Amino acid sequence: MIKSYDKLFSILDYIKTHPHEKLQTIADDLGMSKSTLHRIVKELIEYAILTRDDKTLTYKLGTRLLEYGSAVIENLDIRKDADESISRLNRETKETIHLAILADNRVVYVDKRESLHAIRMYSLIGKEAPIHCTAVGKVIAAFQPQTFISRILQDHKLDAYTPYTITDKEKLQEELSNIRKAGIALDQEEHESGIICVAAPIRDYKNEVYASISITSITQRMALEQLLDLKEMLVTAADAISRKLGYNRNDGITG
Secondary structure: OHHHHHHHHHHHHHHHHOOOEEHHHHHHHHOOOHHHHHHHHHHHHHOOOEEEEOOOOEEEEOOHHHHHHHHHHHOOHHHHHHHHHHHHHHHHHOOEEEEEEEEOOEEEEEEEEOOOOOOOOOOOOOOEEOOOOOHHHHHHHHOOOHHHHHHHHHHOOOOOOOOOOOOOHHHHHHHHHHHHHHOOEEEEOOOOOOEEEEEEEEEOOOOOEEEEEEEEEEOOOOOHHHHHOOHHHHHHHHHHHHHHOOOOOOOOOOO
16 A cells, blocks of 8 residues: 555656656656556546646646645644734835745745735745755755755755856855854845845744745845845744744743
């Protein structure tokens, strides 16, 4: 039974990152027989977990997964605890505010307030944030145990999204060390050209960082120095959310 689940999730993980592939390609890449794959895929289509394009004979994730993903996000307690703080920060800065969490070694956007300016950035709640080139990802990773950081450096592919993306593992290790000292992380057009961001960590009652909050702007409107002027408001918001999660600045443990 466990092996069947392994096959199921390997198929879903593959199609998530390789949409619009044909059955034979998926089978070859996963080292699975085409007949076994076809049987599993057929059942997943029946439940709308996968969809098949009858013209191209390719596959992608289905709408049923949206229901599950939305339900998970809607029921996250941190969204309720952070709601007031991120809304206030949005009003004060008029910029885009993101809330992200660490989930199964991935950083995921779970809430957002759109910029109050006419020109906005594109991002989706529920979408994964690359750890090595987003402020929300780097600031969470920086405060994890060294075993986590070592695993990320070993297993995580440092894809280049822009000319400013850190793709060298030693430089990323140094970057995370600097973030721990500074208490904030920056994204200086590392994930998207023209987009800059500053993020702060959110701690829980065990003094562990499992979430982050960020302010994002565009270089057309704001220089990095101006974004850093908003640091105090950002840290205040992060601290307010952390306190709601039980964080105690004195020792990290509440009685």
